[in-house]
Amino acid sequence: DHFRTSVHASGLFALALLRLVRGAGLDTVVDVGAGRGELLRHLHQLEPDLQLLGVEVAARPADLPAAIAWTSALPESVDGLVIANEWLDNIPCHVVEVAPGGRVHVVHVDPATGEESLGQPLDHVTVPESLRQWCARWWPLDEAGPGSRAEIGTTRDAAWADVVRRVDRGLAVAVDYGHTRGDRPPFGSLRSYRDGAETAPLPDGSRDVTAHIAVDAIAAAVGGSVITQREALHALEVSGKRPNLDLAAADPAGYVRRLAEATEATELTALGGLGGFCWVVSGAGGVDPPFRSASPGIGSSGSACE
Numbered sequence: 001d002h003f004r005t006s007v008h009a010s011g012l013f014a015l016a017l018l019r020l021v022r023g024a025g026l027d028t029v030v031d032v033g034a035g036r037g038e039l040l041r042h043l044h045q046l047e048p049d050l051q052l053l054g055v056e057v058a059a060r061p062a063d064l065p066a067a068i069a070w071t072s073a074l075p076e077s078v079d080g081l082v083i084a085n086e087w088l089d090n091i092p093c094h095v096v097e098v099a100p101g102g103r104v105h106v107v108h109v110d111p112a113t114g115e116e117s118l119g120q121p122l123d124h125v126t127v128p129e130s131l132r133q134w135c136a137r138w139w140p141l142d143e144a145g146p147g148s149r150a151e152i153g154t155t156r157d158a159a160w161a162d163v164v165r166r167v168d169r170g171l172a173v174a175v176d177y178g179h180t181r182g183d184r185p186p187f188g189s190l191r192s193y194r195d196g197a198e199t200a201p202l203p204d205g206s207r208d209v210t211a212h213i214a215v216d217a218i219a220a221a222v223g224g225s226v227i228t229q230r231e232a233l234h235a236l237e238v239s240g241k242r243p244n245l246d247l248a249a250a251d252p253a254g255y256v257r258r259l260a261e262a263t264e265a266t267e268l269t270a271l272g273g274l275g276g277f278c279w280v281v282s283g284a285g286g287v288d289p290p291f292r293s294a295s296p297g298i299g300s301s302g303s304a305c306e
């Protein structure tokens with residue numbers, strides 16, 4: 001396994017999603033990029049009546065409860081919640097870079113060695129117009145110096161729009177590391193992980209390759225809004241608030257349990273960590289997300305997500 005996410009950090013993540021599902025009057029959860037089905041297992045434990053479907057390129061885990069459905073293809077239509085936790089950052093994207101002369105070029109990578117080279121200029125006739133347009137709107141490099149990069153979000157926008165268009169009634173939530181136009185990483189965020197440790201990016205299937213998400217572009221593609229995971233979980237009653245000390249005397253075991261939960265909730269909501277992740281949220285078929293953000297596309301804290 002190359003990753004550890006909110007799903008692994010605590011079962012409270014699943015509990016919060018269950019509250020979101022039930023609060024919206026839904027009874028189905030589709031987990032896109034379901035990993036080994038950890039989130040769906042938690043949900044099944046919490047509420048065995050839920051309809052659960054994992055969409056995952058990896059094979060169905062042998063020990064997955066029979067009640068959880070598993071497929072490699074997105075369903076045609078969904079009546080329920082679609083959640084994609086740390087899925088979009090794995091969708092490959094084009095990368096462009098400012099060359100020493102100041103022109104923006106497409107970056108090529110040799111999948112065998114990871115060696116990078118500059119290809120055609122972004123404004124070359126052979127480069128799709130859509131890349132230029134996306135870059136100009138979401139990640140302009142006009143003022144940027146040589147070596148500055150942009151990770152073009154067209155493939156991520158299209159991937160999420162393809163998921164959201166399938167939701168006839170319900171909610172769609174994409175959770176990921178993100179940035180907005182005011183705080184793009186100047187040299188990009190392409191990284192690779194193998195067995196939990198950072199390693200050189202190599203697109204050969206041997207490791208997890210990831211780049212953070214332009215969440216404002218994703219939200220615009222689906223008419224959604226962006227809030228931080230911290231805000232979302234607080235709204236779903238998951239916070240790191242410690243139990244009252246009086247409980248320690250009245251119910252020591254209950255106190256210890258609540259204290260452990262508070263510790264897990266603190267990890268899920270810490271702004272420098274998982275709490276700084278972005279939730280891109282949208283509703284369909286008359287279901288509205290129960291979150292409000294102060295300005296469209298940005299969390300109500302005013303800051304972009306991690």
Ligand SMILES: C[S@@+](CC[C@H](N)C(=O)[O-])C[C@H]1O[C@@H](n2cnc3c(N)ncnc32)[C@H](O)[C@@H]1O
Nearest residue numbers: 003005007033034035055056057058085086087
């Ligand atoms: C970083 S993992 C996150 C797993 C899980 N959602 C979690 O939070 O632990 C991303 C997952 O997306 C899966 N994946 C990547 N591309 C996919 C695709 N096109 N369709 C379905 N699953 C995909 C990968 O196999 C991997 O399990």
